[in-house]
Amino acid sequence: MKFIGRDDKETIFSRFRSHVSSGKADFFKAVGIDFVFGRRQGPFVWDATSSKRLINCHCNGGVFNLGHRHPRIISALKESLEELDIGNHHLVSEMRAALGAKIAALTPGDLSYTVFGVGGGEAIDLAIKLARGHTGRLNVVSAGGGYHGHTGLALATGDARYRDPFGPNPPGFRQVPFDDKAALSAAVDADTAAVIFETIPATYGIPIPQADFYQHARSLCDQSGALLIIDEVQTGLGRTGRMWGIEHFGVVPDIMVIGKGLSGGIYPMAATCFRPALEALFHQNPFIHISTFGGAEVGVPVAMAVLEETARPGFLEHVRELSHTFRAGFAIMKEKHPEILVGLRQLGLMMGIEMVNPQCGPVLTKTLYDHGILSVYANNDTRVSQLLPPLIIDEALAAEILERVDRGLADAKAFLGL
Ligand SMILES: Cc1ncc(COP(=O)(O)O)c(C=O)c1O
Incomplete structure (x- = not known):
């Protein structure tokens, strides 16, 4: 690859800290999200300097609705x-x-x-x-x-x-x-x-x-x-x-x-x-x-x-079908994690994971990252974690996201002592 992975992580962070944003560099290091956006394809993005892979459920708020590099x-x-x-x-x-x-x-x-x-x-x-x-x-x-x-x-x-x-x-x-x-x-x-x-x-x-x-x-x-x-x-x-x-x-x-x-x-x-x-x-x-x-x-x-x-025909139907899968998956998780999960706010694949207190969103962002999901809490209501997967994922990947969210919620619950 010509543009990705030319520099090691330390060099990238140090340059970014010195010439782009010192605050962001320090913040992401401190919270253990030292990810550098590297190779990207469809719903996935890989760290530029390691093999870590994330399923992009942040999608920059919809920029990657069709996945990366469609x-x-x-x-x-x-x-x-x-x-x-x-x-x-x-x-x-x-x-x-x-x-x-x-x-x-x-x-x-x-x-x-x-x-x-x-x-x-x-x-x-x-x-x-x-x-x-x-x-x-x-x-x-x-x-x-x-x-x-x-x-x-x-x-x-x-x-x-x-x-x-x-x-x-x-x-x-x-x-x-x-x-x-x-x-x-x-x-x-x-x-x-x-x-x-x-x-x-x-x-x-x-x-x-x-x-x-x-x-x-x-x-x-x-x-x-x-x-x-x-x-x-x-x-x-x-x-x-x-x-x-x-x-x-x-x-x-x-x-x-x-x-x-x-x-x-x-x-x-x-x-x-x-x-x-x-x-x-x-x-x-x-x-x-x-x-x-x-x-x-x-x-x-x-x-x-x-x-x-x-x-194109079938595209929106696909989104709606996936939304049923997430709805059903979260209904099960709600039974499993009542100490942390209030429920899913949802219209199609516009989804917010509502939790019990304002610490939950930031903590879930980190535990989901550890479980291979890129997502971000809602800045103006940090009880909620946004979940915006690409619209082009298949049912198998939806099931995998649910399974990773399940583990992320369990870890967040343990971390917060809930
Ligand atoms: C709902 C909404 N409106 C407007 C904007 C601003 O868009 P931009 O960042 O492209 O200026 C955003 C960005 O996140 C947004 O989420």
């Missing part, structure tokens, strides 16, 4: 490199036109326009700009514990601990408890530009909202003239067993944001999709929002391949 995605990029480059972000683009049309055909309702970005935070920023520009209003209501990114307006929707060190929040942002219809009703009024939610808040521990929560949000927005922004960065592209998580709730948002998985794990791509009426803002001034690399042409065939692969 053959179709790799060949899409190879073909695209034969002809394309970044393109020009000001001019009319054949590739972006084709991708915009493809996304319009696959997204709910009349979300027919797309502005492309590089990452989720940028795409959320644009969603909020669009809502403010369209409504002429300032206020944005989001969920406590929610997470939409670390960039400007996305950061402003999130929790104080991520933004307080960087100065006061800009005006107009307000949080309400997630899935609280009364609190949302009280917060939305004639000054509200947008209500923004992740369909299922991942960083907040994958709480599954009540079946009518989004219908309630939709009608509040309709009554007040606010726009409903739905963040599908993690729940989109098949993760929940439907193409888009919001489809489970029978609601069409005004703006929907896609990221992570759209990259195929190969070329960054994010999208802010919206209804035709909102396009008027850009029609008047098409240069009011610019992203040099957003919708880079060379990445378009990759995103196309992701969309085609996810929409």
Whole structure:
């Protein structure tokens, strides 16, 4: 291999500590996760300097929905490199036109326009700009514990601990408890530009909202003239067993944001999709929002391949079948480990392992790592460990993940003295 395994672990850690992030290098050493992302294929990733193998159940929140280096995605990029480059972000683009049309055909309702970005935070920023520009209003209501990114307006929707060190929040942002219809009703009024939610808040521990929560949000927005922004960065592209998580709730948002998985794990791509009426803002001034690399042409065939692969017959059925396997497996584990396991929060393969106290998430991250599973606890509710396996795993690997989680839970229980 040309790029992987050239240096030994000590050299990599020392360089990373000196030139990239001293805090991360020290943290991962201290917690015994001295893994260096090495060879990767399908659901697996190997340490660059040893034979340790992990099943990737973190998937960077959905980046690796199709696994690592999916053959179709790799060949899409190879073909695209034969002809394309970044393109020009000001001019009319054949590739972006084709991708915009493809996304319009696959997204709910009349979300027919797309502005492309590089990452989720940028795409959320644009969603909020669009809502403010369209409504002429300032206020944005989001969920406590929610997470939409670390960039400007996305950061402003999130929790104080991520933004307080960087100065006061800009005006107009307000949080309400997630899935609280009364609190949302009280917060939305004639000054509200947008209500923004992740369909299922991942960083907040994958709480599954009540079946009518989004219908309630939709009608509040309709009554007040606010726009409903739905963040599908993690729940989109098949993760929940439907193409888009919001489809489970029978609601069409005004703006929907896609990221992570759209990259195929190969070329960054994010999208802010919206209804035709909102396009008027850009029609008047098409240069009011610019992203040099957003919708880079060379990445378009990759995103196309992701969309085609996810929409192909049988793909979502497979996700739903796997979700039954995990549901049944966790029901058994709940009987076995009642001292630690509260239950599985689940919509398709968007899964959160809910445990009894806030120490459990970090400890399970480590014990699962020791048992060959890469996963991460939910930062804004550390009782929960996120479990996001690639959507392409087979039943045998699902059974293996369950068996490893079983052992990880037993070790976490012992470590915590539960
Ligand atoms: C739900 C959600 N929205 C937005 C973002 C921001 O995406 P990015 O890191 O690509 O800016 C993330 C990232 O984790 C996310 O999980």
